[in-house]
Amino acid sequence: MNGKASFTLRGRNPDVLTCIANLSNDEVFTPPEFANRMLDTLAEAWAAGHDGANIWADKKVRFLDPSTKSGVFLREITRRLTKGLERVIPNLQERVNHILTQQVFGIGITHLTSLLARRSVYCSKHANGEHSVARGFDSDSGNIWFHRTEHAWANGKCAFCGANQATYDRSEDMETHAYAFIHTDDIRTRVAELFGRDMRFDVIIGNPPYQLGSDGGTRDVPIYQHFVEQAKKLEPHFLTMVIPSRWMASGLGLSEFRQTMLGDRRMRELVDYPAANDVFPGVEVKAGVCYFLWDAAHNSDCNVTTIRGSEIVGPMVRNLGEYDVFVRDGRAISILRKVQKHSEPSINTILARDKEFGWTSNFDGFHETERVGDLPLYYIRTMKRSVGYIGRKEVTKSAHLIDTWKVLVAKAYNGGDGIPHQILGKPLIAPSPSVCTQSFLFFSVDSEKAAKSLQSYYTTRFFRFLVSLRKITQDATHAAYTWVPIQKWDRTWTDEALYEKYKITTQEQAYIESQVRAMTLDNDADE
Structure with missing residues (x-):
């Protein structure tokens, strides 16, 4: 050499x-x-x-x-x-x-x-x-x-x-x-x-x-x-x-x-x-x-x-x-600790499990036209939310959840790596009675008022920030909602009210808002 x-x-x-x-x-x-x-x-x-x-x-x-x-x-x-x-x-x-x-x-x-x-x-x-x-x-x-x-x-x-x-x-x-x-x-x-x-x-x-x-x-x-x-x-x-x-x-x-x-x-x-x-x-x-x-x-x-x-x-x-x-992100720890000090039950106590009614996302055993006695069935195909119909007798799993009001949430949401991020897809209220495929998870409550209150909570940055701490891929599993505390469903929830309740500082608020994008409810569903 x-x-x-x-x-x-x-x-x-x-x-x-x-x-x-x-x-x-x-x-x-x-x-x-x-x-x-x-x-x-x-x-x-x-x-x-x-x-x-x-x-x-x-x-x-x-x-x-x-x-x-x-x-x-x-x-x-x-x-x-x-x-x-x-x-x-x-x-x-x-x-x-x-x-x-x-x-x-x-x-x-x-x-x-x-x-x-x-x-x-x-x-x-x-x-x-x-x-x-x-x-x-x-x-x-x-x-x-x-x-x-x-x-x-x-x-x-x-x-x-x-x-x-x-x-x-x-x-x-x-x-x-x-x-x-x-x-x-x-x-x-x-x-x-x-x-x-x-x-x-x-x-x-x-x-x-x-x-x-x-x-x-x-x-x-x-x-x-x-x-x-x-x-x-x-x-x-x-x-x-x-x-x-x-x-x-x-x-x-x-x-x-x-x-x-x-x-x-x-x-x-x-x-x-x-x-x-x-x-x-x-x-x-x-x-x-x-x-x-x-x-x-x-x-x-x-x-x-x-x-x-x-x-x-x-x-x-x-x-x-x-x-x-x-x-x-270590900056999230102080916020999580403040929430957990309240020792409130997790919202996943009212969240359905994956494939709650037994139907996968590609289930097609329903019809497009409503018949007498049918239930509306919510599903997602090619990133588009749709409604079909199915007979009540066809529901063989979790039939006790048919007659509840539901806030449906898409199980998968990507949206890229950039921040601030939406974290989750937009929620959809499904009146009682109703069912859905595996494309959705859902929160079940007993009234339209409660459903609207829960929907407002879901759209807050605070809610989706807590989900983001456990949601690391596009799939928002049942476990991803573990750190989100349940609330009373008697009001419209806002970030300001939640920040006050959990004593989130101005600096912590700014951090949350730098990570999570605002969510508006409109007719253009963002999966």
Whole structure:
């Protein structure tokens, strides 16, 4: 190697890793700038726990990316180590060889990404090739491993990741997306097999795949939590990963993972981006993304920072396990505590459950023209609210709720990532008797006056703000309304009256109004 070997891919203009397109929304390439933000957070924590020592000047620290795609983490770690170890190992070639053979390791998620990662780190798709900046590897793969892994099928699903056999049981010439790191019951033994020796990693870092299609493409199953769990089993000193933020309050099969994360006192830093576009331009990840730093030596509260565009809130020292879900913006905590001091029942005590009458959103067993004795049936199709009719005898579930007044609320409302946000779709009063499909949830009361009072409460910013603390995706589930207190249905509710009742300060009011858009009731239903 002549002159300088400063891992020139990053020094070129533009950096090639800022130019490549993502494979999919499930396998998102990490921008170099963001990878370096995570590495800065890691370096600061390392210094704090090691008397100010520079992690990049330590030739014994070992790094693993268990889900490498572009190789950006490994490349940037190598670049930093190359500079940091200059005094420790003065000879450039010896220094580079030491870093690449002894300190930096990766596991490719596909054959293609493993080649890309090797190109990024070794400057050659063959670690032992003539163009590789490394010397001393016997294999093409070097320390960036990839071999085809198969799913473990059981009853049509993979026992490790939940993938659908009909979708992912593929021929030899197609990727299985069975990621080696999470397809094992014994990760220590597995890693020893991959790298030919027993390995202890000081730092595990990465951006794992987010999800796999499960039910024939109709439902996606999150898998990033498995990478986090496996990494912890390897007992690193530090673990840092970028993952979707929806684990904080929702997500299919993520309840146990959420409680584990919120209760883990080793969580040192949590940086949350409610709009994923702030991290991954042009990529939609509903509910945003976050990265965390887990520190094996940490046993305290967590520093939480929320970043949306140019606005940075925090870091705030937070107890992640204060509630059963994570309140993303620390500024909301004081408001929530004031509401909870009243110890009032939740409004979800009068809120119907999902699919209360037993009919899914695509139910079509009704008719368009009313017949004698029919009930009006409210439904949503192609984002449009409509009314059909069905016989009373056709209602076989929750028949006791037919003869109630209802405030219908759309179960799903997106509206984008921008703020202020409407949070929920507009409410609709359904007179008694009436029924609806799964498209709606509904609050049931005993009179038109009560329904109008409840509707006015729902339209307040205060009401929808409390929902927003638990509603992290487009779906407003029954649980999303848990923190909304019930009121007396004898008046028209306004934000001013609610602010006075719960002693919401002027500053807190301004915060609520910066987050939640005013709602007006008109004929143009906004789902």
